[in-house]
Structure formats: C-alpha cells, structure tokens
C-alpha cells in the first residue's frame with residue numbers, strides 16, 4: 001500500500017459527505033459546468049476512491065481536483081459541514097508528493113516566488129517588456145506566460161513604476177510623536193507590492209495617524225497561498241517559517257490583503273509537521289489580523305468618525321465579499337459597518353455579494369473561460385446595484401473585478417476600502 | 423464496454439464536449455444520494471435539446487444499450503444509478519425555464535431545471551410550485567416528476583402529480599410524444615400522462631413539462647409543539663386535521679434528531695422533549711391567525727407539553743432550518759443509513775412510531791424518526807454500518823419489519839422516494855402478483871427492448 005500521508009489527514013473530512021448533492025446549487029464552477037466532477041460531491045467521492053485504493057492520481061484526476069476555486073461556498077452551505085477545501089488541498093498535496101509539481105509550478109513556486117528577491121526581479125523584468133505586450137482596455141495589459149503561471153491571473157493592472165518594497169521604510173513611528181499604543185508588523189503581499197503600492201502606504205498612514213507604530217520587516221516573504229493551495233506544502237512551510245521569523249516582535253501582524261490574512265492564519269491548518277510547529281503556527285495565527293477586522297474590532301475605530309475622501313462625496317458604493325474574508329475569516333460585518341457609517345457615501349448591498357469573483361488564484365490561469373463566466377454573474381450583481389464604485393478588501397479580487405468591469409464596459413471603478421478614507 | 427463507434431456516434435449527436443468517458447467521470451456518475459448502491463456507466467451524455475435525446479434513444483434502441491436518465495442525482499432510491507452500465511443520459515444542461523404564464527398560473531420548463539432555481543424565478547411573480555422535496559437545492563424537475571416527489575407541503579397541497587398538466591416525452595424508440603396539455607381539466611382518452619409521473623425513468627425521458635402553479639399565500643405562521651411522548655405527537659397530527667384545520671406543513675422530529683440538530687446548530691430546541699411537531703399555517707392573514715390559535719388549543723388538549731408560536735419570520739426560519747438539517751444530522755452519524763420512507767394513513771402514525779421504537783429495542787440498534795407527519799409519511803432512519811456484518815444484519819431485519827408493519831397498518835412502503843433499487847425486494851409484499859405482471863406489460867409496451875433504466879422497480 002502506498003503512503004497516503006496527506007490524504008489520511010483529511011479522511012475524516014471526506015467521510016462527512018453524505019452525497020446529498022446540495023452543494024451543486026452553491027458551487028460557482030458547477031453552475032457553469034453542470035457536471036458531477038466539477039462539484040464538491042464528485043471531488044469528494046473520487047478522493048475517497050483513492051483512499052480505498054480504487055483510484056490513482058491520473059492526469060484527469062489532477063484536472064478534477066484542480067477545478068475548484070476553494071471559494072468554500074459549498075462548505076458554508078453543506079448540511080453535513082463537509083470541508084471540501086481541506087479535502088481538495090489535501091488531495092493536491094498528496095498528488096504533489098507522488099507526482100511532483102510539474103515544471104512550471106516547480107520553477108515558479110520554488111525558484112521564484114519562494115525567494116523574495118528573485119520574485120521581485122522577475123516581475124521587474126516582465127515590467128520592462130510591458131510596453132511590448134498587446135494593450136487591452138484601460139490600464140490592463142497581458143503578461144508573459146511565465147508570469148501568468150505565477151498565480152496572478154491573466155490580466156493584471158500595469159505594474160507599478162516603483163514596487164512598494166522599494167519605497168517603504170522599515171519603521172514608521174506614530175505621527176503624533178507620542179509613545180505608540182501598539183506595534184504592528186505590516187505584511188504587504190505580492191499584489192500590493194507590485195501593483196498597488198499606494199494602498200500599502202495608505203494603510204501605514206492610516207495606522208500611524210492613529211498612534212500605532214508600524215514595522216515592515218524586509219525579511220517577509222510571499223504568504224504562500226499559491227503554493228500550499230496548489231499542494232506544495234514543502235514550499236508553503238518554508239514561507240511560513242520565514243514569515244513567522246520576520247514578524248517575531250510585534251503585537252499584531254496586519255495586512256490589507258484578504259487572501260494573505262487568511263493564508264497566514266491557516267498555516268496551522270495545513271502545514272505543521274511537528275507538534276512544536278503546530279504550536280508556533282497557532283500562536284502566529286492569533287496575531288494575524290486582516291485590515292478590516294483590525295480597524296473595527298481591535299482599533300475600535302468608529303466609522304462615523306472617519307473622513308471620506310473628497311472625490312467620493314455623494315457616490316454610491318457596493319461591497320464585494322472576498323471568499324478569503326467572508327468564508328475563511330467570517331469578516332463581513334466590519335467592512336459593511338464602515339461603508340454604511342461613512343458620512344457622504346451611500347451604500348447599497350449587491351445581490352450575491354458573497355459570490356466568488358471567479359479568480360481563485362491560479363484557477364483563473366488554467367480555467368480563464370470559467371473564471372469569465374463566473375465573473376459575468378458577479379458583474380450582473382454589480383450592475384443591478386447601480387453603484388458608482390465597487391469596494392472590496394482583497395487586491396486579488398480587485399484585479400479580477402477591474403478586468404471584468406472593463407471588459408463589460410461598465411462605468412464602475414474598483415477600490416480597496418482603505419482608499420476611500422482619509 | 424461500449425463499441426467505440428457508439429461513443430463516436432454520441433459525440434456526433436451532442437458534441438464532443440457533452441460526452442464523458444474518462445474513468446474518473448464514470449465513477450462520479452456511479453452513485454446517487456443513497457449509501458448502499460454503486461455502479462458505473464460506460465458513458466455519460468448531456469443532451470441540450472429534445473431532438474438530441476431522441477437521437478440518443480434511437481441509437482441506444484438499435485444497439486440495445488441501457489439508458490439511465492439522471493438529473494441532479496439527489497434521489498435516495500438508487501433510481502438514477504446505471505446498474506446495468508450503458509449510457510447515463512444527464513439532463514442538467516437542459517435547464518431553461520421556457521415560460522412563466524401568470525394569467526394561467528402555469529410554467530413550462532426543461533427537465534434539468536433545479537427546483538430552487540424555479541422557486542426563485544417564480545417568487546418574482548408571486549407564484550410557487552407546491553411540491554417541495556427537501557432536496558430542492560439539487561433536485562431537477564425531470565426527476566421530481568419521474569419520482570412523483572413530495573415534501574412537507576403535501577399535507578395541504580398534495581404531491582407532484584397534482585401539479586403536472588402535461589409533458590413532452592421521448593420514448594425508448596426515439597419517438598417524441600406529448601401527453602396531457604395546458605388545461606386543468608383533460609379527459610381525452612386514457613390518462614397516460616400519469617403513467618409517466620412516478621415511472622422512475624423506466625418508460626421514457628421527460629424533456630419538457632407544463633407545471634401548475636399557485637399564488638404565494640400572503641401570510642404564514644410557525645408553531646413549535648413539544649411532547650413528552652412521541653406517540654402523542656403522532657396523535658396530535660390527526661386531531662388537528664379532524665378538528666377542521668389543514669396546516670400547510672406538519673413535521674415531526676424525535677428526541678434523537680432534536681439533540682443532533684442542537685449539536686450542529688444550537689437554536690434552543692428543548693433537548694429533553696421526546697418529540698417536536700412543527701406546524702406551519704398559511705393563507706390570508708385573518709385565517710392564519712385563527713388557525714394558529716386553534717392548533718395551539720387542540721394540541722394542548724391532546725397532551726402537548728408546550729406550544730410556542732414563532733414571534734417573527736426569523737424565529738420561524740430557524741426552526742425550519744433545523745428541520746431541513748434533520749437528515750444531515752442522521753446521515754452524518756453513521757456509515758450506512760437506511761432512510762425509510764414508509765407512509766401510513768394518518769390515524770396510524772402513533773402505532774407506526776411505537777413499532778419503530780419497539781424494533782429499535784428488539785434489535786438493539788438506533789431507529790430515529792423524523793418526517794412529514796402531516797401526511798403520514800414518516801422517515802424512520804436506521805443507523806448502521808455496512809462493514810459491521812452483525813450490526814448490519816440486525817438493521818436489515820429491523821427495516822424489513824418496519825416495512826411489513828407499515829403495510830399491515832394499511833400503509834405503503836414508499837411515500838415519495840420511489841422503489842428504484844432500494845426497495846424492490848419489498849415490492850411483492852405490497853402489490854398483488856397480477857398487478858406486478860400488468861406493470862411489466864406496460865413497461866414492455868413502451869420499452870420492448872428493456873433499455874430504459876433497466877433493473878429498477880422489480881427484481
């Protein structure tokens with residue numbers, strides 16, 4: 001018998017499924033594909049077949065377990081609380097153990113993304129050739145293949161002239177010159193680093209204005225989402241250790257990227273190999289806060305005391321729930337409280353606000369056609385609100401939403417919530 | 423194994439992208455919502471229009487290949503499992519709501535429309551389709567009709583067959599026929615329409631249906647009634663009805679189910695109650711008010727410990743959510759579950775419940791009861807494990823005796839799930855030999871080559 005180490009870890013979750021088929025209604029992928037292999041029930045069944053020794057990790061099986069956004073909509077609605085995300089990720093990890101990563105991902109994850117300098121240099125290189133690439137609408141440009149495989153999606157906004165890492169300082173003291181209320185470590189995440197550096201500076205400014213000291217450790221690395229969600233636990237673990245080391249001496253680790261915050265928190269779920277590691281990952285999790293929960297729950301900022309930026313006066317805003325906030329971290333009330341409380345802004349709820357935008361990290365690289373269809377439904381929701389701006393708190397979603405808003409020739413602009421306030 | 427030429431032919435009919443043959447995909451079409459049956463097809467096809475269904479059937483008929491129709495695959499009878507291999511004809515890509523006719527209170531749908539999608543669409547028009555099988559999130563209309571599905575709302579509104587005005591059907595030889603029509607009354611010749619409703623996919627493929635709709639009642643209320651004896655709960659059901667109140671729903675949960683629901687989603691259900699009944703009244707506000715009062719009065723008179731009217735929709739929703747989670751609670755607790763579907767005349771509910779409890783003790787196994795008490799359709803569930811032979815054997819015996827008991831009490835062995843594979847060994851106990859013979863002749867008339875969902879209903 002083969003060693004099914006990673007699968008054994010998730011057997012208990014796979015066993016929970018009672019095959020009721022209710023997940024089909026909530027699964028964005030099934031809604032487009034309408035086949036049993038695209039839905040949680042089918043994937044779960046096949047994983048159980050592997051556990052029973054009736055199924056191998058064939059190429060087709062790889063495709064099937066790859067065809068999941070890990071959006072957790074099925075998990076949220078499953079009457080048996082089957083944790084399909086863990087089953088799928090566990091199966092991917094087992095497959096990586098048996099079959100290796102595949103050349104592209106191997107290069108991307110292990111040689112490029114795992115090494116912060118190399119990652120930056122590659123993206124720089126891509127940037128210098130940016131003008132060569134076909135220009136699509138707005139500021140969206142295609143990227144070369146090797147970058148696509150980095151899990152950034154197909155279209156990304158023009159890369160920043162200067163990356164956040166090049167302009168950020170290691171330490172920011174509170175602006176009022178007083179003794180800091182607390183010290184937080186800022187985790188930037190790659191999308192903010194390369195595409196939205198101003199968002200990072202904005203967040204730092206927001207915090208230091210309110211008496212908080214912010215440190216930005218240079219030794220921080222990629223959060224690891226693209227790697228460990230693809231089943232590369234080994235590289236994921238390396239990232240986890242690097243980041244935990246980088247953020248040793250802070251009260252909290254904060255980030256304005258929903259995917260990063262949830263990924264950092266979930267190290268303990270997927271990656272520990274030893275008891276000691278598990279303990280440390282759990283300790284780390286407790287200190288990680290997404291910007292939305294940090295502002296509302298920890299800093300206790302009152303929304304009505306925030307000042308809306310002039311340019312948004314009188315505008316109507318709607319909120320898109322990133323999967324990694326609403327279902328991975330149950331963060332949904334905090335951003336709505338801010339948006340509803342902000343004076344001068346009108347808030348409308350969008351139908352299907354919690355529907356995945358279709359990005360799913362590297363999912364959109366391999367299944368861009370499905371991503372577009374799912375995003376189409378998201379766009380319908382946005383249109384129905386008549387809002388001027390779409391607000392969210394995950395740069396990953398921002399990329400995909402911007403891409404689709406432009407392609408659908410819609411008037412809305414997409415913002416991170418932090419960009420709205422002074 | 424199918425000939426390659428057949429697969430190529432199927433690809434020609436529906437397009438390459440609508441034919442699945444990989445071993446992995448075939449595995450994913452080997453099961454339904456049951457726990458004890460598995461069989462893989464040789465190929466899965468997804469037609470998108472009626473003509474393609476007809477072409478597939480012609481091909482299958484000529485080659486004598488079994489065809490098993492399947493929609494959402496949420497059925498719990500084994501009915502959509504391709505037990506003889508062959509073709510699974512999956513209707514999930516024929517999922518258009520073709521028309522909602524507000525004037526005539528009808529809707530025209532394709533077979534792959536999911537019930538919940540229909541409900542959402544109809545809600546916009548203030549309408550609803552009353553049959554409400556609890557698999558509504560995945561169940562498709564084709565399957566709902568083929569199984570004559572029911573649900574909680576049947577106590578007042580009846581089952582699927584009361585809401586189907588007409589169907590378009592593709593026969594096993596590929597002929598496309600139309601039965602019934604669009605009118606409420608229709609006595610033109612034999613009522614063949616109703617042979618298709620509950621035919622379990624053994625006579626042909628439903629490719630279109632004309633549904634009868636109701637306007638959504640403007641008001642409703644939920645009452646949660648607590649009992650210290652599950653048999654008393656059973657009695658309350660017919661006492662309420664005999665006193666002239668027909669609630670929209672009456673659902674039962676026993677102590678075991680209550681406690682599992684509380685574990686899953688704590689909502690303050692009384693954990694020491696022996697049983698709960700959930701009533702829902704619906705209609706115009708004045709009537710709902712009066713009926714609610716009346717129910718509280720009657721159940722108290724007949725032994726309820728407490729009767730609590732939900733103060734608002736949120737509270738009501740909570741109770742119904744709990745009821746919906748009931749089955750999950752049961753299935754989540756055992757490797758193998760026999761979800762029985764016996765139905766008795768309402769007056770016999772207490773007797774059937776007592777029988778279940780006795781058998782649980784006799785065989786030393788867990789028999790839990792929940793279900794649509796309002797129409798006598800209980801779902802006693804037996805928790806067991808197919809890998810534990812001794813336990814499993816006892817469970818099988820208990821199930822046999824429950825079914826026997828129900829038939830003795832004047833009931834039927836399936837109220838809404840159908841026979842499929844799960845119940846075929848009991849068929850003889852319910853139907854006279856002559857009746858079974860007649861059914862077989864009907865089957866042969868429609869399907870002389872026995873290619874339509876073969877191996878189902880009778881052994």
Ligand code: SF4
Pocket residue numbers: 016017018019020021022023024040041044074077078079080081082084
């Ligand atoms: S994953 Fe959950 S919702 Fe889907 S079939 Fe299994 S039990 Fe049902």
Ligand code: SF4
Pocket residue numbers: 026027028029030038039040067068069070071072073074075084085
């Ligand atoms: S996580 Fe999302 S994409 Fe994956 S099976 Fe569940 S609902 Fe479908």
